[in-house]
Structure formats: structure tokens, C-alpha cells
Amino acid sequence: MAVVADPVGSGGRLCGLGEDGGTVGGTAVVADLARAVREVEAAAGPRWVWGGTEEVYQGLLDRGGVRVGRCHDVKLVESLLLGQEGRHGRPRSLGAAWARLHGLPEPPDAPEAGGDDQPVLFAADRHHLPPDADPLAALVEVHAAQQRRIGAGDRPDRMRLLCAAESAGALAAVEMGRDGLPWSARAHDELLTGLLGPRPAGGARPARLGELAQRIQDALGRPVNPDSPAQLLPAFARVGVPLASTRSHELRKVEHPAAGLLLRYKELSRIHAAHGWAWREAWVRDGRFRPEYVVGGVVSGRWATRGGGALQIPRPLRAAVVADPGHLLVVADAGQLEPRVLAAMSGDQGLAGAAAGGDLYAAVAQDAFGGDRPRAKIALLAAMYGQTSGEAGQLLAVMRRRFPVALALVEAAARTGEAGGIVRSQLGRTSPAPSADRFVDEAADPADGASPDRRAARSWGRFTRNFVIQASAADWALAMLAALRRELAAIGSAPRLVFFQHDEVVVHTPADLAPAVESAVAAAADEARRLVFGATPVPFPLETHAVERYADAK
DNA sequence: ATTCATGGCGCC
DNA sequence: AAAGGGCGCCATGAAT
Incomplete structure (x- = not known):
């Protein structure tokens, strides 16, 4: 069932779709679209086809519409199909897809910054379709073309599943954004107060951070802003502690008392800045944290997510x-999840066997690393991320010997990336092509392993190596x-x-x-x-x- | 006053 | 010889 909302008001139009994407029956023009969708959903539970879940479904729920079971999000599907066809990066709105079908100039996805508000809003409601195009007809046409393109790929069954899952995710994202994550202001306050001291007035620095800053200054013997690496590095050097950076990993190796204090300061100041009182006032309303997925x-x-750092909520x-x-x-x-994905995707018998028990890392350790679980974990991560430094290189050699099929999968992906190629996830999501300037000199002297071109190529190889795993996960x-x-x-x-x-x-x-x-x-x-x-x-x-x-x- | 790059760190 | 993938967000400091 294809559906478009009117740009203004609560109405819209619907029409049925057949298996082939063609229309079935006539077009229904309704004054209350949310109600119409509710009735059709209850009666038939169709797959709703629309230009963008974020816009249309949001609007339906705003107007008291029901939650729907399934949809086909033209914009998200367009993005997947553009990848499948090696055309990553083209605009993906309904309007852009329609323009491509008709050989017309494609409207960019992002409206021009600084333009008039009115045309931008209007364009968003119409999914960037030109004023003289009929939105419902365009939607039906683009959807039918998408169905054909899905069928034209290597694995239509998998791409169909991916499109359905992506679209269902879009429904869930809108719903989760509206429902929100239960967030207790009182519990949050107790946590913050315990860590940072009482909430200071007017957004000032909490007591505990002030104390730590002072103690860092005392330990270093001079005034220094603990938030400024540029000030910290010379200050540490002056007390005989040369540092390459002020990263935690570096500081943890240092004996000087200022290092421990600084580590604690960093930890607390991050909580304060990223998820403190100001954050709560910006993002938590009525006991719910509502990020935008x-x-x-x-x-x-x-x-x-947009805003609120929803995917980085510190464990505490x-x-x-x-x-x-x-x-x-x-x-x-x-x-x-990721090593299991590697085992399943590659079909490596040894790794699949290791995954059969509860603890994959422990089983790999048993098979290949004398029971040393931490090393097994490093080895697996190195295989999936492309790490070669430190002991990872040697662990990788063991992995290659014990789990050759699994390693062949990630190494083939890495080689493809190094050569400027694209790779795909299990369901057929495609990695982007490297930017053109990254591989200008394909024939660069291969003996010069440290040339910028080779470095860039290897870096992209690590990306594609990880892509097949992360994207399949x-x-x-x-x-x-x-x-x-x-x-x-x-x-x-x-x-x-x-x-x-x-x-x-x-x-x-x-x-x-x-x-x-x-x-x-x-x-x-x-x-x-x-x-x-x-x-x-x-x-x-x-x-x-x-x-x-x-x-x-x- | 605003924008941008950088260093850094949170999550997976 | 090679120096771990993906993100969002903050403060800093320089540039605009």
C-alpha cells in the first residue's frame, strides 16, 4: 500500500500495490490519513510504502496514528540499491530516485544551507520532488523500479531481506525516539553528586574537579589547564616526564603523581561535560531520554544518533x-557477535567449532593459544581489525594456521580494499568506494611500502576488512x-x-x-x-x- | 562571534 | 616494514 501525506494538513492519498509493484484498485483521497492508515492496518496489515519513515511515520504518530507492522522506506532502500549498483553517494530521496528514472537533474539530499526556510520545508515534505510531479505516482513508479533493481542483483533474496530489515529498523527508530529511555533524574543526581560533589550554581566547575585541577597544578609546580594537552605536555616534560601525548594509555604508564590525578580528572570531567546536569536538562524530559536515531x-x-550521545552512555x-x-x-x-559473524560467514570449521560452546574466545584459546584467553581475544580482534603491531602480528600467524578459512575471508576483503575495490556484507550492504584521490597512483612503486599511497591503501584495506564483519553483524x-x-x-x-x-x-x-x-x-x-x-x-x-x-x- | 581542525574519550 | 575498525561529542586554540 503506497501512501503520501499532504504537505499541509492531515490528509493524504493511498493506493494498493500488487506483487509486481503495479497499482491495484484506485487512489483513495482521505482527509484524515492517520485514521485511514489505522483502518487499513487493522484490516490487512499491508507493507506500507512511503518516501521516508522519518517524515511520514512521525507525522502519522503525531496525528494519533497506529503503529504499523511493516514498511518499505524508499529513501533507505534507494541508499542500499545505490550501493549495490556501485553508485554510492548519489542523492537518495524519492525525488532524486524519480529524477534518475527520468534522466533529469538529481536534487541534492541536503538542502542548501542558508536558503529560504519556506522552500526547504516544502521540499522536505515532498521528498525533493519537483512541483509538477504527482507524489503518489512518483512513489509508485520508484517503488516498482526498486523492486526490479532488487531482483536484478546477485542475491535478490538477501537484498529483499536487507531492505525489509532496514525499513523495519526505521519504524523501530521512530518509535524508540518517541518512547524514550527511562531516565531517573534522582538516580542521576545521586551518581553525579557522589562523583563530582554537589551541583554548582550556574554551570560552574564542580568542587571535585576544581580540587583535582589544583592538585595537578601543585604536583606539576605550575599553573596548567588540565583540559589543554598543549599546556600539559611541556608541564610534564619540565618535571622529567616526557610524553608523546596526554592520552590515558600514555598516562597509565607514568609514575608521576600528576598522572594519576590527571587520569581521574579526565574521567570525571568527561562525565560532567558529556552526561552531567546540563546534558540532562537538554535531553531528558518527563523521565525519558529521547535521542534521535x-x-x-x-x-x-x-x-x-543525533544529539545526546545516546550510543556512548558511560557504563556507570x-x-x-x-x-x-x-x-x-x-x-x-x-x-x-563479531567473531561469531566471522565464523558463520566464512564457514571455517575450526572457528565454528569454537563458537559452538558458550565462550568463543575461551575455545579459541584452548585450540590455539594454550588456554590464554586474553591473547585469543587480541588475536581475533587483530584478525577483524587488521592490527599487525606488537604481538598481534605473531598471533595472527597462529590464527592463519589454525583458522585458515576465516582468515582468508578477512584477508581477501583487505586486499580488495587495498586495490580500491568494494566489499559486501552477508545481506549485500556495499562498502563505499574509496575517494578518488586516495588511489591516484595505483602503480606506485610497491617496493616503497611506506609511501603515502601505500599507507592510504593499507588503511582502506583495514576498513574493508572490518566492513565485512561489522556490516554483517x-x-x-x-x-x-x-x-x-x-x-x-x-x-x-x-x-x-x-x-x-x-x-x-x-x-x-x-x-x-x-x-x-x-x-x-x-x-x-x-x-x-x-x-x-x-x-x-x-x-x-x-x-x-x-x-x-x-x-x-x- | 563563529567556524574548523585537533586531541581526546565514551560506546560498540 | 607494516602501528586496530566504526561512530558522536567535548574543550581547546587557531583561523575566519
């Missing part, structure tokens, strides 16, 4: 995430989220997804429904494994904890 905000398919602060009375948070975390996570969203809706309207962070979800639910939610989580994890990786023997467990505070889940 950006689906497809990362090329790998991970989400980003998760004690402020408290379920409502009579409710629980079901926290579900996919442990060791995102494939799984998205499929899981889509399945979970559907399972939760079947339980009822009370359990709500309230947080999603790469490989972890949080559901806020009445306490008596927590067991049902945990079952839904397990079912979703297994469905995602089956859909994304088929018959793999590699399990993808989603560990759940039903807790009152997010911090209690670990």
Missing part, C-alpha cells in the same frame, strides 16, 4: 536508567531487531523497545510480561541467525537480564 547513519549499517551512568514502578528492563546483549542485529519488534507487538502494546546499541537492545515492560519478552528475544535471535546465515551451526545467543536498572544487567 539515524538509521543507516553509518556506512556499515550501524545506526548513529546506566544506573540512572531505571524502569518505571511495576516494570522491568529486559536487557539483551549479543555476546561476541549489523545485518544480523537489524534482522533481530525487526523480528523482536514483531514479537513484542504480538505480546501487546505494553512492552516497548527503548534502546538499541549495535548488538544490544533494551525492552521496557510490565514486570509480569518480562518472561514473555525474554522468550521473544530468544526467538528473535534465532530467527535472525536463520534468515541471515542460513544453515550455519554457529549459535548467536542473546543473553538477557530482567532488571530494574540498566546497570544491573552486567
